[in-house]
Amino acid sequence: MKSVKSAGATRRAAVAPADPDTGESTTYAVPALEKGLDVVEFLSAQERPLTLTGIAQALDRSPGELFRIVTVLARRGWIARLADDSYQLTAKLFELAHGYPPNKRLVDVALPVMRAISNDLGQSCHLSVADSGDQLVILAIESNGAAGVFVRTGTRYPLGTTASGRVMLAFGSEEVLAGAQEHSAVERITERPLPSDLPERLARIRARGFEEVVGEWLDAVVDICWPIFNARAEVTAVLAMPFLAIARRRVDVGAARQRAREGAEQISRALGAGDYEACLAAARGRKAAASGEDP
Template sequence: MTKVPEEKDKKKAKTPYTAPALEKGLDIIELLSGEESGLTLSEIATKLSRSTSEIFRMLAVLDRRGYLSTESGRDTYVLTMKLFELSHQHSLVKRLTGASLPIMQKLAPAIEQSCHLSVYHRGKVLVIGQRDSQMDLGFRVKLGSEIDLVDTCSGHVLMAFAEDDMLKQMLQERAGDSFKKSALMARLKKVREQGYESKQSQQVSGVRDISYPVFGYTSEVLAAITVPYLERLDNAPHPTFDQVKEMLSAAAHSISLQLGYKPE
């Protein structure tokens, strides 16, 4: 009987496959994701410790495929929104935006405030849906923004209603350790008990955020819908903070029902 070389097969299975061209392209995309103003060819090559000739070929392909662009009159490369657009084709994101955007479209003008929908993504909060109030003055969070998990209203909601294993993963993936875990856990307990989070923004002075969870058909938290509330000082009648909070709660509930959520 021929002996099967199991150990040899195991070692072979553990050997990582390599695709140098693909890895170079991904290195460029990941590098530019952290460079809001873009980088030049030589800057990219230097940061990646590669030659300008091999980087130039990769940039040309990524530019042609729509992942990168160069501003007129400048030689810097910046990421386009194509990756964000592709992420919207993911079934979960499509379900969330499909259920939420019509409701948010009605909510924003009714409360005279902007609103946005966020999900958890690799240690951060990612804004996947946004609607403006159509008022002359206001504040909004840009679509596609990645914001902090620990210091934001939406981050607190996503963590507060997450299962224990998921919460542990979220905290592990969140970059940095500049927070007190005991204080955070106490805050998350309060958010879960009251069903929402509301606090002064730690990013913008004068903004008071309100955020509610959006649940799926298995009762898992899928997203957070948030209003960055601005108090208006003119004499015209406007929805009060409590009224905005009540309408936001109803909107979150409606979106959850659209996603198949069945309240206990």
């Protein structure tokens, strides 16, 4: 029997910006569009293709309701109809996301740097941005060795529950923090609870400039994360390395930490940032000013 992941938490109404006169938000219903988005979001969570009947059952719809929806989605290239009349998501969403100018520039700059890090150390690494209250992985490089920890592109986690997400919260803008406090786009069924000492962790990250945590989710793995800055000295992404000690490589955590920092600094410079230490100091200053504390 095929495993089908629930789509119950993915369906949500479109909410318009607040009315400038009343300050109230208005909810608009566009049934056909919402059905199409339901199908795309649902298929994005499935490991195997599903028939129209299977999709309809999972979404609590009738096949007749979705027939024209999936036909149009297939014609436009968002989903693909296979020989057995099942459907799966195509790479169109991936291609569009990577063609989006901010992410495209970031990925183009980071890719050669991250490949070099992975080749030199035999470690996997990934690049994440803040998106709607979540950490979103937009680029991942797999270790060239026999062992490693790999995080797939497109993976989402709530900010605060991961090392990368905490770096974004520690140095990020007020918009990032506000997004994290609102309902996240990720389904709240997660094995990653928010740490009870989150404020203390964020303070430590700001003090030392990076996050490093041992065995948070996998024993013997050290998550090393450094912020990446743009030309305005704002955190635009986080470079992460889930470090796994490999005997024949003879690379220790200290060397991996330094190499990850160098990579984050190199990417930041390519994006127009100035001195890396100055960017860290500026980010600390902004957070201190926002909270009314001394930097």
